[in-house]
Amino acid sequence: MNIDDLIIKYGLTIGRRFTRKEKNFFCNEIGKDFQALGYSVRGAMGKKKRTKGMNLMIGNVGKAKTIFVAHYDTLNHDFGNPIRYFPLDGNASFSSSFLPMNTPAILSMVLGLILLLGLGRRINFKDNLVMSVLILAVLIVLIVVSFMMTFRIGNKVNLNRNTSGVITAYLIAQQLPKKLRDQVAFVLTDGGNGTHVGDYMLRDALPNTIKDRNVIILDCVGKGPRLGIGYFEASKGNAEKLEAIVKHQDEEAKLHMSLVDEDHVKYTSLSFYEKGMIVCRGKNMNGSLIVENTATNHDDEVEREKIEALAKDLTELAKQIS
The missing domain is CATH 1.10.287 (Helix Hairpins)
Structure with missing residues (x-):
C-alpha cells in the first residue's frame, strides 16, 4: 500500500482505536497488512496491575538488533483547552x-x-x-x-497522534531489504497514552537484552517544521547517525536534537529503554518541541512528504545499525 492508502485506512476508516473492540479490529487489519509484506505477526498481551492491552510483535523481535516502536492507541477527547504535547519532556506533557x-x-x-x-x-x-x-x-x-x-469518549480524528507513527513503521517495513528482516522488528503498542502496557510487555519479553537493543520510538511524526530526536547517552551514536542521514538528504532540514535524562523522560515510553531514541515532529516553543491539536478534532492533517522522507531516512539508519 502507498501512503495515501494507509492514511485512508488507518487515519480515517480505522482512525479511532479507543475501545477494546476498536483496538482488536485495528490489530487484526494491520496484522494482515504486515503479513502481506512477508513478516510474521503475533499478538502479545501487556499488563499493568488491572490494566491489559493487546500489542503486536512484527518480525523476529527476539533476535532483532533494532526495534521500531509505535503506539497505536488513540486518546480520549479533550473537552478543555487544547493540549500542548511535549514528546521530549514527560513532565511538561503531564503538566500541560x-x-x-x-x-x-x-x-x-x-x-x-x-x-x-x-x-x-x-x-x-x-x-x-x-x-x-x-x-x-x-x-x-x-x-x-x-x-x-x-x-469514556474517544477522540475521533487522530492522524498525527498516533496514526503517523504506525504509518511510518509500515513504510519502513515495506522498504527494508529481505536480508535485514531478521535484524529489524516492529512493535505496535497499546497504552502509549498513559498506562504503557505495551512498553511493559516489550521490556518483560526481553528482560536480559532490551538494554542492548536499538529501540526507536515513532511518536507524532506526521506534522511540524522541526524533526525532534531525543536520545540517551547510550543512544547518542544512533541519534548522530540519523542526524547525518537527514542532513544529507536535506541540508536545510530543521532538527531539534535533545540529550535527555531520567527526569525528562518520566511518564514517557522512552523511560523503558536504556538504549532508546524517540523521533517526533513539532514546532519550537521557548526551546522545547511541542505538538499541538492532539486529542481534538483538529488532529486532521499530516504532511505526507515528510512521513515518506522520514521512513526513507529511518530505513537507511536501520541498515547502518542493525
Whole structure:
C-alpha cells in the first residue's frame, strides 16, 4: 500500500482505536497488512496491575538488533483547552495535559459545590424529601457525565497522534531489504497514552537484552517544521547517525536534537529503554518541541512528504545499525 492508502485506512476508516473492540479490529487489519509484506505477526498481551492491552510483535523481535516502536492507541477527547504535547519532556506533557483532560471533572465539582452551598443552605432536607432526592440525582448525573467526558469518549480524528507513527513503521517495513528482516522488528503498542502496557510487555519479553537493543520510538511524526530526536547517552551514536542521514538528504532540514535524562523522560515510553531514541515532529516553543491539536478534532492533517522522507531516512539508519 502507498501512503495515501494507509492514511485512508488507518487515519480515517480505522482512525479511532479507543475501545477494546476498536483496538482488536485495528490489530487484526494491520496484522494482515504486515503479513502481506512477508513478516510474521503475533499478538502479545501487556499488563499493568488491572490494566491489559493487546500489542503486536512484527518480525523476529527476539533476535532483532533494532526495534521500531509505535503506539497505536488513540486518546480520549479533550473537552478543555487544547493540549500542548511535549514528546521530549514527560513532565511538561503531564503538566500541560492535566487541566484540559480533567476540565469536565473540575467543572462538575464546582457546579456540585454551588448546588450544595447555594440551595443546601436554604432547604430543610428533613422536611423536603422531593428536593433532597432531586439535588442528589443532579449530583449523581454530574458525576457520571464528568466521568464519561473525562475517560469514556474517544477522540475521533487522530492522524498525527498516533496514526503517523504506525504509518511510518509500515513504510519502513515495506522498504527494508529481505536480508535485514531478521535484524529489524516492529512493535505496535497499546497504552502509549498513559498506562504503557505495551512498553511493559516489550521490556518483560526481553528482560536480559532490551538494554542492548536499538529501540526507536515513532511518536507524532506526521506534522511540524522541526524533526525532534531525543536520545540517551547510550543512544547518542544512533541519534548522530540519523542526524547525518537527514542532513544529507536535506541540508536545510530543521532538527531539534535533545540529550535527555531520567527526569525528562518520566511518564514517557522512552523511560523503558536504556538504549532508546524517540523521533517526533513539532514546532519550537521557548526551546522545547511541542505538538499541538492532539486529542481534538483538529488532529486532521499530516504532511505526507515528510512521513515518506522520514521512513526513507529511518530505513537507511536501520541498515547502518542493525
